[in-house]
Amino acid sequence: MELWYTEEHTENVRFSIKIKKQLYSANSPYQKIDVFDSEEFGRFFTLDGLMMVTEKDEFIYHDMIVHVPMAAKPDTKKVLVIGGGDGGTVRELTRYSSIEEIHMVEIDKMVVDVCREFLPQTALKLDDPRVSLYFEDGLKFVRSRQNEYDLIIVDSTDPFGPGEGLFTKEFYGNCFKALSEEGILVNQHESPYYQSYANAMKRAHKRIKEYFPNCRVYQAHIPTYPSGHWLFGFASKKVDPILDLDAEKWNSLGIETKYYNTELHKGSFALPNYVKEMIEYE
Ligand code: AAT
CATH class of the missing domain: 2.30.140.10 (Spermidine synthase, tetramerisation domain)
Structure with a gap:
């Protein structure tokens, strides 16, 4: 059968x-x-x-959620990952020797345990000495943090169930507070294509914009996510993801990637008209 x-x-x-x-x-x-x-x-x-x-297409998501903000702000030293229990985001972050500390806050310890056992491809760097794991709700974790992180990556589930709180105004406001003066917030930003995902995407974007002066959206093709067309949100206090990109510097790091490159970095911020309309006029 x-x-x-x-x-x-x-x-x-x-x-x-x-x-x-x-x-x-x-x-x-x-x-x-x-x-x-x-x-x-x-x-x-x-x-x-x-x-x-999935083992076959996770490189696309993890390259884009990590290397875009890291190339825009290469002096990032302290990073907070919210969610991301499979370890793929942490794996990409550990490739930067300049990063000193990574805190990962995952609500569900069982996800980490299961991924350590069945998905060593993504989980293999969770034991890096720079990584501290916290098994808590990310929404609560950020409430008490101030001016602490250069980069926050929200590698969350969709806004239903435990992930719901990570799409609220309260959460984005606390992320703003938890970030340093030049801090960056990147989140998985849903898909513009099917209505219910697009609604979640527009809502998230509008809320982030209430706190962060610079808000951009970039895209990637992820075959196993709904419609295959997936977005990421880039929000920052100062850094511009395109103007502040020092391509030569990132390329000199010698980090080998299967999806990300510095040309694609710029291109990923060029959005289709229907997506531009959704995020500019909502
Ligand atoms: N690296 C891509 C994998 C994920 S999994 C997202 C993780 O977020 C899950 O392990 C889930 O347990 C965790 N999570 C959900 N809610 C919270 C919360 N409130 N606090 C901390 N962690 C949480 C992302 C997949 C994206 C799918 C897009 N369709």
Whole structure:
């Protein structure tokens, strides 16, 4: 019998991947965690039935969520990652020898444990000596932080369930406070394509704009996320992601990437007209 994983991208659209084997399934106190193995995408894990990471396309998401802000502000020393229990974001951050400290706040310890066991490709740098793990709600964690981080990366689930608080005004205001004078906030910013994701995206963008003077949106193609067209939010107190990009400097670091490069960095901020309209006129 053939086994297929199916995600409903809308009420009228489904996305399926043929499964070789289901490797794990359990309910944590927060969500249902499943791990599958497939021919096309390798191993992948889902939370409450929604795709989080596949071995084959995770490089796109993790390159873009990390290297864009790092190239815009190469003197970043202290980083906060919220969510990101698979470890992919931390893995990319640890490639910068200039980063001194990484705090990762993941609400669900079971995600980290499961990824350490089944997805070593993303989890392998969670034991780097610069990394401290906190198993808490990111919304609460940032409340007490002030002027502490150069970069906050919100590597969260979509705004349903435990991830909901990470799309609120309160959260973005506290991130602003937790950032240093030249701090940057990057978040996974949903998709502009299907209505329900686009609504979440517009709402998030509007809220971030209430606190941060510079707000931009950039894009990537992520085959296993709904519609494949995914956005990231770049918000900062001072740094401009294009004007402040020192391509020569980033290239001199010798960090080898499969997706990101400094040309693509600039190009990723060039948005389709329908997306520009959504974020400028909302
Ligand atoms: N690196 C890509 C993987 C993710 S997973 C997002 C993580 O955010 C999950 O492990 C989840 O447990 C964690 N999370 C959710 N809510 C909170 C919270 N309030 N505080 C801390 N961590 C939280 C991102 C996938 C993006 C999917 C896009 N469709």
